[in-house]
Amino acid sequence: MTEAEERKPRSDEARSSYDPEMTSEFAIPAGLALSRTGGEAETTSEFAVPRGLDTPQPAGPEPEGSAFSTPSTYSAQSAPAFTPPNGIPAVSLVKDAPWQDRMRTMLRMPVAERPAPEPVQKVDEGGPAVPRVLDLTLRIGELLLAGGENAEDVEAAMFAVCRSYGLDRCEPNVTFTLLSISHQPSLVEDPVTASRTVRRRGTDYTRLSAVFRLVDDLTDPETSISLEEAYRRLAEIRRNRHPYPGWALTLAAGLLAGAASLLVGGDLLVFVAAALGAMLGDRLAWLCAGRGLPEFYQFTVAAMPPAAIGVTLTATHVDVAASAVITGGLFALLPGRALVAGVQDGLTGFYITASARLLEVMYFFVGIVTGVLVVLYFGVKFGAKLNPDASLNIADRPLLEIAASMLLSLTFAVLLQQERSTVLAVTLNGGVAWSVYGAMRYAGDISPVAATAVAAGLVGLFGQLLSRYRFASALPYTTAAIGPLLPGSATYFGLLAMAQNDVNKGLVSLAKAASLAMAIAIGVNLGSEISRLFLRFGSAEGRRAAKRTRGF
Numbered sequence: 001m002t003e004a005e006e007r008k009p010r011s012d013e014a015r016s017s018y019d020p021e022m023t024s025e026f027a028i029p030a031g032l033a034l035s036r037t038g039g040e041a042e043t044t045s046e047f048a049v050p051r052g053l054d055t056p057q058p059a060g061p062e063p064e065g066s067a068f069s070t071p072s073t074y075s076a077q078s079a080p081a082f083t084p085p086n087g088i089p090a091v092s093l094v095k096d097a098p099w100q101d102r103m104r105t106m107l108r109m110p111v112a113e114r115p116a117p118e119p120v121q122k123v124d125e126g127g128p129a130v131p132r133v134l135d136l137t138l139r140i141g142e143l144l145l146a147g148g149e150n151a152e153d154v155e156a157a158m159f160a161v162c163r164s165y166g167l168d169r170c171e172p173n174v175t176f177t178l179l180s181i182s183h184q185p186s187l188v189e190d191p192v193t194a195s196r197t198v199r200r201r202g203t204d205y206t207r208l209s210a211v212f213r214l215v216d217d218l219t220d221p222e223t224s225i226s227l228e229e230a231y232r233r234l235a236e237i238r239r240n241r242h243p244y245p246g247w248a249l250t251l252a253a254g255l256l257a258g259a260a261s262l263l264v265g266g267d268l269l270v271f272v273a274a275a276l277g278a279m280l281g282d283r284l285a286w287l288c289a290g291r292g293l294p295e296f297y298q299f300t301v302a303a304m305p306p307a308a309i310g311v312t313l314t315a316t317h318v319d320v321a322a323s324a325v326i327t328g329g330l331f332a333l334l335p336g337r338a339l340v341a342g343v344q345d346g347l348t349g350f351y352i353t354a355s356a357r358l359l360e361v362m363y364f365f366v367g368i369v370t371g372v373l374v375v376l377y378f379g380v381k382f383g384a385k386l387n388p389d390a391s392l393n394i395a396d397r398p399l400l401e402i403a404a405s406m407l408l409s410l411t412f413a414v415l416l417q418q419e420r421s422t423v424l425a426v427t428l429n430g431g432v433a434w435s436v437y438g439a440m441r442y443a444g445d446i447s448p449v450a451a452t453a454v455a456a457g458l459v460g461l462f463g464q465l466l467s468r469y470r471f472a473s474a475l476p477y478t479t480a481a482i483g484p485l486l487p488g489s490a491t492y493f494g495l496l497a498m499a500q501n502d503v504n505k506g507l508v509s510l511a512k513a514a515s516l517a518m519a520i521a522i523g524v525n526l527g528s529e530i531s532r533l534f535l536r537f538g539s540a541e542g543r544r545a546a547k548r549t550r551g552f
Helices: 003-016 099-107 130-146 151-164 205-218 227-239 246-263 268-290 295-315 322-331 336-347 351-381 398-415 420-443 448-470 480-485 488-499 503-534
Strands: 170-174 178-183 192-197
Touching: 130 151, 130 170, 130 178, 130 192, 130 205, 130 227, 151 170, 151 178, 151 205, 151 336, 205 227, 246 268, 246 322, 246 398, 246 480, 268 295, 268 322, 295 322, 295 351, 322 351, 322 488, 336 351, 336 480, 336 503, 351 488, 398 420, 398 480, 420 448, 420 480, 448 480, 448 503, 480 503, 488 503
Parallel strands: none
Antiparallel strands: 170 178, 178 192
16 A cells, blocks of 8 residues: 555545534434424433423413422412421411510521511502611611610511511621621522611610510501601600609719618718719719710729728728728629620620620729729728728618618619619519528528529519510619629729739639629529520410530
8 A cells, every 4th residue: 555545544534523423422323313393402401301201280371480489389378387398396486475585486497497477567569668677677676786685685676577567588687786687588589688887875774665665566466557657656766865864863873872882781871971972983974975985984983983982981080881882882883784685695696796795894894993993002002991891791680781772773773764664663673682682691691602693583584574574675674673783892802902912812802703793694594584484475385496506
């Protein structure tokens, strides 16, 4: 074979490599006849129905839709609760239960398992105005969070407002300074997300109660509130003035400090001295607030006058328990409200918000420590003989102590700007708490931490019962009642020991104060959870746990 003959078949082979009909592995073999489908593309998906398999067809013609379209067997009258294929039991939500319990239960359910919303409020034929509903929800959540409400109840309130206007698939998110909510109409539509920053905080439980009444009316099927009416009521709540004037708050701070000094063994002179020191500190704190100073310096300045009065009385050799004067002044400043809210957020799974609240409590406490420690240090340097055991000689006077504890709770309620209708209940709650603590601590000789935890648990239980009875927030019935249990004396003894260069003893006393504070916070939360666990008020099912992984 010549070289030309060898090149010829190679050229034929190269030429055939450019012919797809000859070389493609997808080419149709010769002699195989296939039916043509009028120019349509061949079905190659593995989800195609095999030929010869008869499938049931709907009665009428249906437009072809995506896999996310509503099934033809779906009915709007479906049951509000169902059992998914994975075996999760149905959740029964009774309409007579408080809205807080119903919303908490649904928030802890997966989105696909939540019952379909039943709009309580009337909306337009075209559906609710989603941006306006989300804006109203954020404004309500802002007032609740700024008023000191815990993150779980804020999320429940925001979720309740959305569902009352028919918005399903809503996910609220609450942190210490930021509120956000997302609404996705369906799986194939883009979500709508809105957020709002909480920049100002204030203690006004009257405003807090009014917001709770608004949410309760929005979730009530028998009350019709349009969006415009809800905005109008919310604006009135924001514009309302505080129920007590400034002079009443200053007087309440003085009476609170005086009542606290009686609880730690003070007499009438101690009562007057502690009241004057607390009122002077309150006015100085208002002056600093008007100048725009941060709250850290406000607490530092407010803690100095009671300590200065106690040191002055000791230096002038006046026969008075200076420790009781200083301890009484500390009771008016200890941030018990923020501590309880921070611990409760941590126990319910809101760890970011809990960390921020507890960090705020730490800053306030450091400010108080700085103010008192500066005064005590200079007092010791100038020869003031402060006896740390003077306030421990508590006489056996239970009736006077119960009356002082009730006066302390009453004045604390005034400082929290509570409604007058709730002041009597929280005053009695505080008296019961101190009676239980005194019986366990002095009559039963039980550890002060255990006695404090039990008394705080009763405060949380009674507060939760009262709030459920009135469909309101539990804070106005619990915060002021824990006032007599605050660790004012342990805090003072720790600071005094550190001022006298006994650091080890001071740290032990401050650790005891921290233990008492944690006992108060955990006891209040435990009492509230006990009421929800055993007294469900018509709810057939309890709420799910915050974490189902048990930490791993």
